[in-house]
């Protein structure tokens with residue numbers, strides 16, 4: 261959203277079709293960017309229920325001074341999750357980079373970070389791993405956490421330590437966001453909006469004012485696209501309790517553990533799940549310390565829970 265006020269644009273009979281990008285969605289209403297003008301509130305048909313933040317659409321004004329979205333333009337990709345009912349829900353579309361955000365309180369959940377990395381691999385996006393609340397690191401971090409972070413660095417994921425209260429690490433993150441549509445994902449309360457606020461000094465974002473851990477409350481309620489200038493866009497998304505991948509298969513799971521890739525061709529079976537099969541090159545690489553034991557164990561627990 262730009263820092264201009266958002267109002268319902270009064271349009272008079274101009275039915276010219278225009279393209280725009282979805283800034284956010286409230287129920288059946290979409291807020292769509294309109295070049296340098298104020299964003300436009302549009303209604304939409306039921307069949308376009310799946311249109312999400314970040315989508316490109318065609319909209320037009322109608323005689324009653326309202327605007328309607330009539331078409332969804334092709335997507336590069338879409339980040340989806342499975343709802344508790346088992347149906348897929350699109351969180352945002354046309355994403356270039358996932359900023360997977362954790363904090364020291366609420367505590368990091370490395371299985372969740374791995375799941376976002378699997379999603380990023382499927383979507384073919386870049387990834388940044390952010391550890392926020394570095395002021396709490398000394399008190400909260402365990403050896404397991406240090407090792408988990410080092411494991412990500414060892415397989416070439418950028419890891420940035422941030423303190424959203426002081427601004428430490430924020431510039432480094434911003435530089436890596438240039439010329440991309442970025443999305444903040446992670447648990448509720450890790451400080452996604454607090455970090456985003458540094459990039460949007462003219463807008464007041466909703467940040468949890470009560471607890472430092474932010475646990476148990478969801479402050480951001482809808483994914484919203486912000487134009488940071490210079491072709492950099494940021495989507496601040498609501499925090500999750502959990503992130504369940506939609507349509508996960510054994511193949512997608514092992515592909516998402518990118519460090520397995522150089523070994524999988526040497527497994528005896530070409531459909532090897534790297535679990536109990538004999539002559540598994542991935543397991544050998546784990547035994548020889550070439551693949552992290554922690555990442556492999558998390559892979560196995562995801563694999564075995566798929567069978568359940």
Ligand SMILES: Nc1nc2c(ncn2[C@@H]2O[C@H](COP(=O)(O)OP(=O)(O)OP(=O)(O)O)[C@@H](O)[C@H]2O)c(=O)[nH]1
Nearest residue numbers: 393424449450451452453454468474478479480499
């Ligand atoms: N100590 C400390 N607290 C922080 C830091 N960054 C954010 N917080 C606090 O953490 C709480 C949650 O911050 P938010 O920015 O609302 O978190 P969020 O990830 O956007 O949460 P949702 O919108 O619910 O997903 C707030 O009380 C912030 O003040 C930090 O670097 N250090």
Ligand SMILES: [Mg+2]
Nearest residue numbers: 452453479480
């Ligand atoms: Mg938020």
Ligand SMILES: [Zn+2]
Nearest residue numbers: 527532534540
């Ligand atoms: Zn194998």
